[in-house]
Amino acid sequence: MVERTVGGDGxxxxxxxxxxxxxxxxxxxxxxxxxxxxxxxxxCRLLAGGRRFVIRYDHRDTGRSTTYPPGRPGYTGADLVADAARVLDGHGIPAAHVVGVSAGGALAQLLALDDPGRVLSLVLISTSSAVPGDRALPAPAEELMAFLAAAGPGPSDADALVGHLVAYARLLSGGRRPFDEAAVRDLARREVGRARDIAAARNHDALPEGGPTRAPLSSIAVPVLVVHGTADPMFPLPHGEDLAERIPGARLLTLPDAGHGLDRADWPTVVRAVLDHTAAAEDPAGADLTGEDPAGEGPAG
Known part of the structure; x- marks a missing residue:
């Protein structure tokens, strides 16, 4: 694992x-x-073990990336899209396979529409269309919406912030599978402890909606895999189904009883799917780029 700070223009x-x-x-x-x-x-290590060069990064106002005063983000949603390309530039990569989860999946779609030359393929996890369509889609679960509407703890109370993140993760899990509270609590502690300014993360909620008119999702020409849990309380399954229907050639992988996000129990399935999907995009003739199965699912193929 190698940490690197990239960027420019402040x-x-x-x-x-x-x-x-x-x-x-x-x-x-x-x-x-x-x-x-x-x-x-x-x-990340499972993907890298399948002979992929994997990059993750902190958005602005999260982790160790640039932060702005709480309530006053100095950027737009379009800048978050451009930041994905900025990360690739910082690593000297002209184009990559892009995997996005939740709103990150929307950012990945917009990158493919705005700068298609940077995207080799897309994997869209627990997300919805970034471009409005005609189909009426179900709203998030009422319990989740009530949680999001309530005021959270202040930034000075680290323990309360950790508890808040754990409670949020529990709701997002969908309630049909065992919830690993100890693992999530450890992750939440590291999230709070590592952030330059944990209060700045709420700036993402203050970003202006809308933006330039974009081409329809049907114009996305790269291979697309949609991954969606059947118990997702944020974007119920019809969101994933709609996404797969609107992008030509897209495939839908459903995860039974999975909620919103990426459950550890689904890592082997998702890693195998991502490796297969990206291998096919690299070599449509069907060559296996992995040579082995890092997820422990048996012979690659």
Whole structure:
């Protein structure tokens, strides 16, 4: 694991890479308000073990990247999209396979629309369309919406912030599987302790909506894999189904009883799917770029 700060023009983005830079690059884009820690190290190492060069990074206002005064973000959502390309530039990578989760999946879609030459393929996890469509889609679960509407703890109370993050993660898990509170609490502690300014993460909620008119999702020409849990309380399954239907050739992988995000129990399945998907994008003729199965799912193929 190698940490590197990239950027310019007054913006610093903290990144970490795993694996051999000579391998096909995979850029991981986290959802808003969350640092790269939520792409857990074990998951990154599994991907790197499949002969991929994996990069995760902190968005602005998260982790060790540039922060702005709480309530006054000095950037837009379009800047978060451009930051993904900025990370690739910092690593000397012209184009990568882009994997986005939650709002990071929307950022990945917009990168593919705004700067298609930077995207080799897309993997969209627990997300929804970044471009409005005609289909009516279900709203988030009422319990989740009530939690998000309530005032959270202040930034000075680290223990309360950790508890808040754990409670949020529990709701996002969907309630159909066992919840590993100890593991999530450890991750939340590191999230709070590592941040330059944990209060700044809320700036993502203050970013202006809207933006330039973009081409339809049907114009995305790279291979797309949509991964969605059947118990996602943030974006219920029809969001993933709609996304897969609107992008030509997109495939949908459903994760039974999985909530929002990436459960450790699904790592082997998702890693195998990402490796297969990116290998096919690198070599449509079907060559296996992995040579082995780092996720322990048996022979690659």
């Amino acid at each position: 913006v610093e983005l903290c990144t970490e890479s795993f694996g051999d830079p000579a391998d096909p690059p995979v850029l991981l884009v986290m959802g808003i308000g969350a640092s790269m820690l939520w792409w857990e190290e074990g998951f």
